Each structure stands twice: as C-alpha cells, then as structure tokens.
Amino acid sequence: xxxxxxxxxxxxxxxxxxxxxxxxxxxxxxxxxxxxxxxxxxxxxxxxxxxxxxxxxxxxxxxxxxxxxxxxxxxxxxxxxxxxxxxxxxxxxxxxxxxxxxxxxxxxxxxxxxxxxxxxxxxxxxxxxxxxxxxxxxxxxxxxxxxxxxxxxxxxxxxxxxxxxxxxxxxxxxxxxxxxxxxxxxxxxxxxxxxxxxxxxxxxxxxxxxxxxxxxxxxxxxxxxxxxxxxxxxxxxxxxxxxxxxxxxxxxxxxxxxxxxxxxxxxxxxxxxxxxxxxxxxxxxxxxxxxxxxxxxxxxxxxxxxxxxxxxxxxxxxxxxxxxxxxxxxxxxxxxxxxxxxxxxxxxxxxxxxxxxxxxxxxxxxxxxxxxxxxxxxxxxxxxxxxxxxxxxxxxxxxxxxxxxxxxxxxxxxxxxxxxxxxxxxxxxxxxxxxxxxxxxxxxxxxxxxxxxxxxxxxxxxxxxxxxxxxxxxxxxxxxxxxxxxxxxxxxxxxxxxxxxxxxxxxxxxxxxxxxxxxxxxxxxxxx
Amino acid sequence: xxxxxxxxxxxxxxxxxxxxxxxxxxxxxxxxxxxxxxxxxxxxxxxxxxxxxxxxxxxxxxxxxxxxxxxxxxxxxxxxxxxxxxxxxxxxxxxxxxxxxxxxxxxxxxxxxxxxxxxxxxxxxxxxxxxxxxxxxxxxxxxxxxxxxxxxxxxxxxxxxxxxxxxxxxxxxxxxxxxxxxxxxxxxxxxxxxxxxxxxxxxxxxxxxxxxxxxxxxxxxxxxxxxxxxxxxxxxxxxxxxxxxxxxxxxxxxxxxxxxxxxxxxxxxxxxxxxxxxxxxxxxxxxxxxxxxxxxxxxxxxxxxxxxxxxxx
Numbered sequence: 001x002x003x004x005x006x007x008x009x010x011x012x013x014x015x016x017x018x019x020x021x022x023x024x025x026x027x028x029x030x031x032x033x034x035x036x037x038x039x040x041x042x043x044x045x046x047x048x049x050x051x052x053x054x055x056x057x058x059x060x061x062x063x064x065x066x067x068x069x070x071x072x073x074x075x076x077x078x079x080x081x082x083x084x085x086x087x088x089x090x091x092x093x094x095x096x097x098x099x100x101x102x103x104x105x106x107x108x109x110x111x112x113x114x115x116x117x118x119x120x121x122x123x124x125x126x127x128x129x130x131x132x133x134x135x136x137x138x139x140x141x142x143x144x145x146x147x148x149x150x151x152x153x154x155x156x157x158x159x160x161x162x163x164x165x166x167x168x169x170x171x172x173x174x175x176x177x178x179x180x181x182x183x184x185x186x187x188x189x190x191x192x193x194x195x196x197x198x199x200x201x202x203x204x205x206x207x208x209x210x211x212x213x214x215x216x217x218x219x220x221x222x223x224x225x226x227x228x229x230x231x232x233x234x235x236x237x238x239x240x241x242x243x244x245x246x247x248x249x250x251x252x253x254x255x256x257x258x259x260x261x262x263x264x265x266x267x268x269x270x271x272x273x274x275x276x277x278x279x280x281x282x283x284x285x286x287x288x289x290x291x292x293x294x295x296x297x298x299x300x301x302x303x304x305x306x307x308x309x310x311x312x313x314x315x316x317x318x319x320x321x322x323x324x325x326x327x328x329x330x331x332x333x334x335x336x337x338x339x340x341x342x343x344x345x346x347x348x349x350x351x352x353x354x355x356x357x358x359x360x361x362x363x364x365x366x367x368x369x370x371x372x373x374x375x376x377x378x379x380x381x382x383x384x385x386x387x388x389x390x391x392x393x394x395x396x397x398x399x400x401x402x403x404x405x406x407x408x409x410x411x412x413x414x415x416x417x418x419x420x421x422x423x424x425x426x427x428x429x430x431x432x433x434x435x436x437x438x439x440x441x442x443x444x445x446x447x448x449x450x451x452x453x454x455x456x457x458x459x460x461x462x463x464x465x466x467x468x469x470x471x472x473x474x475x476x477x478x479x480x481x482x483x484x485x486x487x488x489x490x491x492x493x494x495x496x497x498x499x500x501x502x503x504x505x506x507x508x509x510x511x512x513x514x515x516x517x518x519x520x521x522x523x524x525x526x527x528x
Numbered sequence: 529x530x531x532x533x534x535x536x537x538x539x540x541x542x543x544x545x546x547x548x549x550x551x552x553x554x555x556x557x558x559x560x561x562x563x564x565x566x567x568x569x570x571x572x573x574x575x576x577x578x579x580x581x582x583x584x585x586x587x588x589x590x591x592x593x594x595x596x597x598x599x600x601x602x603x604x605x606x607x608x609x610x611x612x613x614x615x616x617x618x619x620x621x622x623x624x625x626x627x628x629x630x631x632x633x634x635x636x637x638x639x640x641x642x643x644x645x646x647x648x649x650x651x652x653x654x655x656x657x658x659x660x661x662x663x664x665x666x667x668x669x670x671x672x673x674x675x676x677x678x679x680x681x682x683x684x685x686x687x688x689x690x691x692x693x694x695x696x697x698x699x700x701x702x703x704x705x706x707x708x709x710x711x712x713x714x715x716x717x718x719x720x721x722x723x724x725x726x727x728x729x730x731x732x733x734x735x736x737x738x739x740x741x742x743x744x745x746x747x748x749x750x751x752x753x754x755x756x757x758x759x760x761x762x763x764x765x766x767x768x769x770x771x772x773x774x775x776x777x778x779x780x781x782x783x784x785x786x787x788x789x790x791x792x793x794x795x796x797x798x799x800x801x802x803x804x805x806x807x808x809x810x811x812x813x814x815x816x817x818x819x820x821x822x823x824x825x826x827x828x829x830x831x832x833x834x835x836x837x838x839x840x841x
Contacts, residue, residue, distance in 0.1 A: 043799055046566070046610050054568050127579045132572040185613050201611075201618055202791030203694070236693060236789040237799075244680055245692040411560030411804050431570075439570055447573050 035526025036230040037508070038251045039519075040242045044201055044235055049171065049184025051121050054129040056166035058519050059233060062207055063104075064169035064190025067095055067114070068160055070432075072219050072515055076160045079217060080109060080170055080191065082146075090155030090470040097146040101215060103172035104195045111148040115140045116173040118150070130167025134159070136467075155468045157475050161433040191215075193226045193522060205233040220522040221510075227525040246270060246503050252526065253504040253511070253519070258318040258384070261501055270503045276320055277500045277517040278327040278432035283377070283392060284425045287491040288453035291373060292423060296356040298490040301375070302342035303349030304395045311496050314388045319496040324483055325437060327497045329516065331472075332434035332479035340487040341494075349399045366400045374402045378416060379426040381407045388495070389426050417451040425451055428498075432516050434479045438463040441486065454491040529832070536825045543821055544814055548600070551813040552593050555806055562609045562804040583609050596810065605811035610803050615811045619793060623815075626792035628699050629715065629784065630777045632708055636716030637723055637773060642766065644720070645727020649735065649762075650754060660724065667721035672780050676714035676787045683710060693789040711788040715780050719773045726769050731762040764834050771827030775820045 039058075047053040050060045067081040078084070082096040101109040118140040121128045136159075139151040150159070162168060175189035188196045193216065194207035209229050216223045234251060236242050242254045247267055256264050256272065264270055285292040285301065292298060307321035323341035326333040342348070350360070358366040358373060366373045377392065379385040386407050393403040408416070416422055429436065439449040442463050446453055459482060466478040486492065500517040510523040563576045563585065571579075580586050584595070599606055605615035644664070648657040667675070684692045690710045697704035734740065735758055743753045782794030793812060800808035 044611070047612060052612075054566050054571075124578050125582075127575070127582045129566070129568050129571055129575070132575050133570050135572075181612065185611065200791065201613065202622060202796060203789075234694060234789060235791070237795065238787045238789070240677060241680070241693050241787055241789055244685055248684055248688070248692050250692055250694075409560075409802055411562070411565050411802065412558075414564040415559045415561050436570070445572070448571070448576060 033227040033525035034229050035227075035528075036232060037228050037253065037521060037524060037526065038232050038234065040234050040236040040245070040251055040254045041205075042235075042237050042239075044199065044205065047184035048188040048196065048199065049176075050166045050169045051117070051126060051128045051130070051171070052184055056169075059205065060166045060169060061192065061518065062194040062231060062521075063188055063192045063196055064166070064171050065192050066164050066166060066169045067097075068164045069217055070161075070164050070514070070516060071217065074515060076164060077218065079215075080114075086470065090157075090468070091152050092149055093152075093159065094143065094147060094149040097148065098215060099146055101191050102212060103175070103191055104189045104210060105172050105175050107172055107174045109170065109191055110145050111142045112145075113173050114148045114170055115142050116176075117170050118168070120176070121168065128167070130162075130165070133162045133165075133167065155470050157467060157469050158433050158435040161435070194231055197230075202235055204235060207231045207233075216522050219512075219514075219520065222523050226522050228521065231521070243503075246505070249505060249507075252508050253502060256501040256503045258316045258498070258501065261316060261318055264503050269506055271506055271508075273502045273504070273511075273513050274318065274499045275502075275513050275517055276327065276329055276497055277430065278329045279428055279430040279498055280322060280325060280327050281319075281388065281428040281495045281498065282325070282426075283493040283495065284427070284452040285491060285493070286420060286422055286424060286453055287489070288420050288455065289423065291356070291358075291368070292375075294356050295489050296352045297358075297373075298493075299342050300349040300352040300356070300399060301396055301401070302490050302493050303345045303352070304399050305342075305392075305493055305495070306344045306395055307495055309395070310388065310391055313391050314384050315496065315498060318501060319498045321495070322497040323487070323494050325440075325486055325492055325494050326434055326479075326483070327432070329497075330432050330434060332476055332483070334480055334483065337480070337483050337487055340484060342490070346398050353399070360400050364400055365402055372402060373400075374404060374423075376404045376406060376423045377426050378406050378408055378413050378422055378424065380413060381409050385426060392426060414451075418447050420446075420453045427451075434475075435467055437479070437482060437486075438467065441482075441491070452491040454489070456485065456489065459485055529829075533825065533829070536821075536828075540818060540821050544817055547817040548597065548810065548814055549593070551810050552589075552596070552806075555804070555809050556589055556592075558804075560804045562806065565803045566610060585609075596807070600811075600814070606807035608800070608808055609805045610800075615807050618796060618808075619811055619815065622791055622793045622796055625695070625790055626778065626781050626785070626794060629708060629711055629781055629790065629792060630774065632699070632712035633716035633719065633777050633780075634770070634774060636712055637719035637777075638770070639720075640717070641720035641723030642727050642763075644724040645766075646731055646754070646759060646762075648724065648728040649731035652732065657728075661728070664721040664724045667717050668725075670718070672714050672718055673783050673787055675717060676710070676784060679710045679714050680787075695790055708790075711784045711790060714787075715777055715784045718780075719777060722773065723766060723769065727762065727766050730765045731758060734758045734762040737761075760834060764831065767827055767830050767834060771823045774823045778816065778819060 045053055045059055046055060048060065050056045050064060065079050067079060068076045069079045071077045080098055080101060082098045084093055084095045086093050097109060097111055097114060103109060120126050121131055122137065136152045136154055136156040137150050138153050141149045141151060143149050169190060172189035175187060176183050179187045193210050193213045195210050197206040197208045199205045207230065209226050211225050213225045214223060239257045243256060243260050245251045246254045264272055285298050287293055307323065311317060311319045311321050320328065324333060324337050353366055358368045361367045375396065377389050379389045389405045393405060396403050417425060439445055441450060441454050441459055443455045443460050462478055462482045466475055466482065469475040469478060502513060504511055507527050509525050509527050512520040514520050563580050566579060567575055584592060596606065603616060605619065607614055644660050648660050651657050680692055683690045691707050695704060695707040699705055699708055740753060740758055743757050781792055782798050785792040785795040786798060797808060797812040
C-alpha cells in the first residue's frame with residue numbers, strides 16, 4: 001500500500017512538474033516574442049520631421065502618430081485623440097486628447113502640444129508640404145488641458161482624412177525648439193511605438209522600442225509596447241538588390257516589383273502579400289492644346305485603349321484595369337461609371353476623328369489641312385512607364401495617329417507641364433481621398449498640378465463644393481457627378497490601379513497590411 | 529620637383545573655379561525645378577513660391593553663385609535643398625567609403641591585370657595568351673552593373689560567401705573586407721581587363737627594343753630581363769592609364785554603390801541629380817574635379833620614379 005502511495009505521489013509530482021515545465025516553457029515562448037525587423041527603403045526620408053518632409057510614410061508612422069487613424073473597418077478612430085465633435089455645421093471640430101500619453105523625451109501630450117504642432121504646420125516659415133491640405137483652418141484654439149478646437153473658414157469634408165495622414169503627426173514641441181534646424185535630421189521625438197536611435201545617411205536608420213507605449217490602435221492584439229526590440233531600415237535603391245537580400249534573408253520585408261513576382265512565388269521561405277493601393281496610372285491629354293483640346297479627339301484615343309492587355313503585358317497581371325480617376329480603395333470610386341468610358345473600338349474612334357474634321361491619307365495617318373496628327377507622350381524613365389508608353393503607342397497607332405515617346409526623369413517631366421506645350425503625359429498618382437481631384441482638374445492649379453490644363457467651370461464649382469460637404473452621401477454624389485463629366489470630357493484616360501506587392505520572410509509572424517497598404521507591425525515578432 | 533608640384537597645385541584654383549561656374553550654369557539651365565520634387569501633389573503654387581523663397585532659389589543666378597562661392601571658400605558647401613543636412617558633413621562622412629571602394633578596386637585591377645598582361649606578352653600567341661585576352665575583352669565589354677548582378681547571384685545567392693549589400697564593419701576587419709569584395713570586383717575587373725591588354729601591348733613593344741636584346745646577349749637570366757629591365761619601362765603607359773582608371777573607377781562607383789547599397793559619394797550625387805539638389809551636385813563636381821587633377825599630378829610624379837629621364841622643368 002505504501003509502495004502504491006509512493007508511486008501515486010511520484011506520478012503526481014511528475015505531473016505537477018510536467019505542468020510547470022509546460023507552463024514555464026509557454027511563458028518563455030511568450031516572453032521570447034521579439035527580435036529585430038529589417039526593412040528597406042529606396043532612399044532616406046527627406047526629413048524625419050513629418051511636417052517638413054514631402055513624402056511621409058511607414059518610417060514616420062513608427063516614431064510619431066496623428067490624432068486619428070483609418071482602421072480596417074474603413075472608419076476613422078482616435079489614436080492620440082479620445083473623441084471629436086463637429087460643431088457649427090462643420091465650422092468647428094473639437095478634439096479631446098487622450099490623457100497619460102507622453103512623448104519619447106518624457107514631456108506630456110496635451111492640447112497645447114497639439115495646437116503648437118498645427119500652428120507650426122500652418123506657419124509659412126515652416127514651408128510645410130502638407131500646409132495646403134489644411135488651408136481652410138483659420139485657427140487652432142486650446143479649450144482646456146486636453147481639448148483643442150479647429151476653427152474653419154468653410155467646412156472641410158476631408159479634414160479627418162487629412163488629419164490621419166502623417167503630415168499632421170504630433171511631435172514634441174520641446175524637442176522641436178531644442179534642436180532647431182537639426183530637428184528631423186539628428187533627432188525626432190514623437191509618441192509612437194518606436195524611438196529614433198540613429199540615422200546613418202545613405203546606409204541605415206535604426207529605431208528602438210518605446211517601452212512606455214500602451215495606446216496601440218484597436219486592430220492590434222498587442223496594445224502595449226511592440227514585441228520587436230528594434231526596427232532597422234536599410235537604404236537600398238536598387239530593386240534587384242532588395243529582392244536578392246530578401247531571398248538571402250538579409251532583410252525581412254521588402255516591396256517586390258511586379259516583374260519579379262513569379263520568381264518570389266517559387267521561394268518557399270517567402271510569403272507574398274498582394275493588395276490594391278490608392279493609385280491610378282493614366283494617360284493625360286493636354287486639354288488646352290489643339291488637337292487634344294477637342295473632346296472628340298480625346299474620346300477617339302480612348303477607343304483604342306485595351307486595359308486588359310496593358311495589365312497583362314506591362315504589369316505582369318499585377319494590377320486591376322481601372323478606367324475611372326479614383327482607385328477602388330477610395331471613397332467615391334464607382335464601378336457603374338465604367339459605362340461612360342469609351343470601349344475599345346477602333347472603328348468608333350475613326351468615326352469620331354472624321355467628325356472632328358480629320359481625314360485619313362493614303363499613308364494611313366490622319367491629317368487636317370496638311371498637318372499630320374502626331375501625339376508625343378512624355379513619361380518617366382523608370383519602370384513600368386517606358387513599357388507602358390510603348391504598349392499605349394501600339395494601341396493608339398491602330399487608329400492612324402503617329403505616337404512618339406519621350407522618356408524623362410521625373411524632375412524634367414514635371415517641369416515641362418506648367419507651360420502647357422506638351423501633348424500628353426503618362427504618369428500616375430497615389431492618394432486615398434477624392435479631394436485630390438481638385439489638384440488635378442481645378443483651373444486654379446494650372447501652373448502646377450493640373451498638368452492636363454483642363455478648364456471647366458462646372459467642374460471647378462463642383463470640386464470647391466465637394467470639399468465643404470460634410471454629409472458623406474452628398475459628397476459621394478458630387479464626386480460621382482465630377483467623374484461623369486471627366487469621363488465624358490476625358491482629359492485623363494485612366495488605365496489601371498496597381499497592386500502593392502510585399503514579400504516577407506516566413507520567420508516574420510503576425511504581419512498585417514492595412515487597408516491603405518500600410519504595414520502594421522505592432523503584433524510582429526521574429527521566430528527563427 | 530617641389531616647385532613643379534606647387535605650380536600644379538596652384539593651377540588647380542582656376543580649374544576649380546571653371547568647374548564651379550560650368551556646373552552651376554549647367555544644373556541651373558537644365559530643366560527641372562527642385563521645388564517640384566520637394567512638394568507633394570497637394571502643394572499649391574503659393575506653397576511652391578514660399579518654399580522657393582526659403583531656399584533662396586528666387587534670387588538671380590549671379591547672387592546665388594556669389595553666395596555659394598563665398599561659403600565654399602570657407603569649406604561650407606551649404607545645406608541640401610532636400611534634407612537640409614550639411615553637404616560638407618555628408619560628403620566628408622561618405623568620401624572614405626568611396627575612396628576605400630575605389631582603392632580596393634584599383635588594387636584588384638592591378639593585381640589581376642598587370643600580371644596577366646605580362647604573362648600574355650611573354651607567352652605571346654599561346655593558348656594562355658589567347659584565353660586571357662578573350663576574357664579581358666569579355667570583361668571590358670560587360671557593363672559593371674551586369675558584372676555586379678552576376679557576382680551577387682553566384683557568390684551571394686548561390687554560394688552564400690559574401691553579403692548581397694551594405695558594409696557593416698570597417699574594411700580592416702574580415703567582415704568589412706568581405707562586404708566590399710563583390711563591389712570592388714565588379715568595379716575592378718573591368719579595369720583589370722583594360723590594364724591587362726595595355727600591359728601586354730606595352731610589354732611586347734619593350735621586349736622588341738635593343739636594350740632588351742643587349743641584356744639577353746649579356747647572358748642575363750630571362751627573369752631578370754623581364755622583371756628588372758622590361759617591366760619597369762613597360763609600366764610607364766600603364767601608370768598613365770592607372771591615373772585615368774582611378775577617375776573612371778570613381779565614376780563607376782556611382783553605379784556600384786547604388787547596386788550594393790553602399791553609402792558613398794556616388795550614390796549621394798546620383799540622388800542629388802534626380803532631385804535637383806544643387807548644392808550637392810556642385811560640391812561633388814568640385815571634389816571630383818580636384819580628385820581627378822590630383823590623380824593626374826600623382827601619375828606625373830610617379831613617372832619620374834619609373835623613368836629618371838623625365839624631369840619636371
């Protein structure tokens with residue numbers, strides 16, 4: 001009996017030990033979540049100070065945060081803001097700031113800090129690239145320690161969209177004052193999950209975990225400090241090198257160019273994520289230069305476009321044909337507008353050209369009063385633009401219009417459009433709010449971003465109006481009307497929406513990509 | 529000789545002033561506005577005007593040039609239009625990387641190219657000669673970016689001997705040396721091919737000369753004839769070419785640094801050209817001109833050691 005008891009006791013002890021070992025190893029495993037995440041970027045950010053950088057992105061978003069963010073439920077949620085209230089028919093919006101949030105330098109986040117940031121962005125001396133987006137803001141008023149009110153000249157429907165962008169991320173006023181001109185280069189202080197450690201220009205940027213962080217957005221399982229101890233961005237301009245370094249496990253996550261997708265698909269160590277992004281590639285025809293100023297000529301060219309072929313040949317199938325000016329991920333995108341776009345129909349195109357007074361000569365080219373119709377397309381030197389322009393040429397020449405292609409690097413191309421002497425441009429834009437159309441089609445922007453010199457007073461009026469409509473349904477209806485006009489007039493022949501292709505090592509766990517293509521890494525850890 | 533060197537160094541001043549004016553005019557007359565590259569699509573014309581004024585780009589060209597030159601004389605190359613960082617700080621931080629890469633490549637070029645050239649000349653019209661010259665021709669024809677990609681695919685991806693990119697340690701450590709080997713090979717192999725062909729032809733000419741015949745007639749060993757008598761003279765044109773190659777390698781480093789993600793001057797200036805970052809382009813052009821001129825001066829001095837008949841009068 002005693003022997004049995006001893007045996008039982010022995011078994012029980014063993015069982016308890018086993019349970020302890022399992023529990024302990026579980027704890028160890030959980031505690032082991034961590035590691036260093038190695039990513040790439042094609043160049044150092046212009047400035048880490050989001051208020052002064054023309055391009056802001058993932059890097060900035062790890063160090064600093066905006067008041068609100070765009071969640072995977074496609075709604076805006078508070079990030080540094082607790083809540084907000086729209087008052088006086090949209091002429092004022094009051095934000096309640098979350099309490100207990102501190103910047104990396106230990107100073108507290110409060111309404112004064114938020115107001116300081118916005119006043120800094122709006123100050124012309126800062127020359128902030130984002131300032132134009134909030135030009136309707138008349139005043140930023142501090143209403144209490146944690147309450148700040150934005151006062152507008154006219155209601156601004158895209159204010160939350162703008163606010164969610166990192167151009168308007170909140171940074172430590174103390175650090176900004178302390179570092180002066182060196183702020184953004186040698187130091188940057190926000191409230192984000194990672195702190196700036198070191199920027200080695202041309203080489204790499206290192207961020208370390210913010211141990212005090214405990215206000216992660218709701219879409220993460222982990223709401224406390226990030227699991228990753230470090231995030232390192234390697235400056236890698238060559239796309240082939242980025243790809244090889246991922247295959248060689250020298251980096252963990254990188255973007256994959258469309259032409260290499262099949263190569264990566266075969267690699268068992270790499271997972272691919274393919275998501276559509278808020279980007280549209282288009283052929284813009286100069287609507288103020290004859291003969292492209294004639295809508296019939298523009299529509300005739302529209303009849304030559306085969307988007308399926310473009311996506312297949314140019315984008316290796318990694319894009320969605322899109323004949324409208326907004327990406328499918330953007331508010332106002334409407335598939336029912338496709339019917340307004342000229343379908344591929346060469347005979348219909350020829351008919352339109354003839355209606356416009358052009359005649360086909362014996363050599364096969366269209367001609368009017370002895371002048372042959374020649375379209376010169378300006379495009380970038382980088383892929384996929386030259387290939388895209390070549391496919392467009394093959395499609396358009398079928399109509400009897402000669403097409404020439406000029407590939408220019410971006411600075412040269414952009415400098416050529418304000419004078420309005422060009423015929424056409426084949427470029428792209430990326431933006432996730434329909435207000436962007438104002439920059440491309442409003443006659444106020446002829447000297448800069450209205451690169452097709454499109455002038456239409458009705459469109460101007462609708463674009464101005466859409467910016468101030470706070471009611472979402474009305475706003476969508478207005479953008480639908482704007483797109484109807486644009487797709488009838490056709491200053492832009494929209495081609496496709498590319499996909500964002502990201503490759504990451506299987507060792508990177510719990511990596512997610514947000515609805516706007518942004519990397520969500522708060523739950524990520526490296527499992528070797 | 530010191531007088532000669534002093535005179536040559538003084539001559540650098542007008543050369544550099546000329547280069548600064550030419551570069552300044554070229555980049556300002558070329559199409560493309562840095563402000564376009566610094567503003568997002570949502571930037572308005574007003575934003576552009578504010579930024580242009582802030583960067584001093586609204587001033588007349590001669591004012592911009594005058595301000596620039598005043599600062600350059602104090603070794604201040606201004607601040608990058610794009611990042612606002614000090615160009616001098618960045619350049620001085622990056623030059624060592626480019627110089628390391630260029631010297632390592634030059635070393636490879638000499639170590640590989642000169643012996644192959646000498647052996648080909650000695651073993652003229654043999655299989656060894658033909659094979660090495662065919663390879664030399666192949667290397668000369670292959671652009672450095674293609675060689676770089678081949679090296680990455682073979683030695684990094686397949687064999688795993690060298691990293692694909694970057695340099696994480698100083699060159700005097702094994703890790704640092706390993707990370708610079710592929711870039712230096714991709715840059716240096718082409719030069720080695722040029723040097724091999726040049727050494728071969730120069731050596732062949734020298735070997736035909738009377739003094740070589742005399743040396744052989746004296747009964748000297750063939751090794752002494754080749755290495756003591758022939759090689760020294762045959763290397764004079766090679767030394768000239770080395771000076772030019774140094775310039776070529778510095779230029780080639782632009783591409784190699786981009787492919788291998790090395791933080792050197794080459795990549796810095798390529799990015800600057802694309803974004804029309806004037807202060808950087810000007811500073812790099814000036815420094816490159818100075819390096820070229822100094823390399824040529826160095827080659828001239830080396831002449832005197834190789835051929836005592838050459839005097840600096």
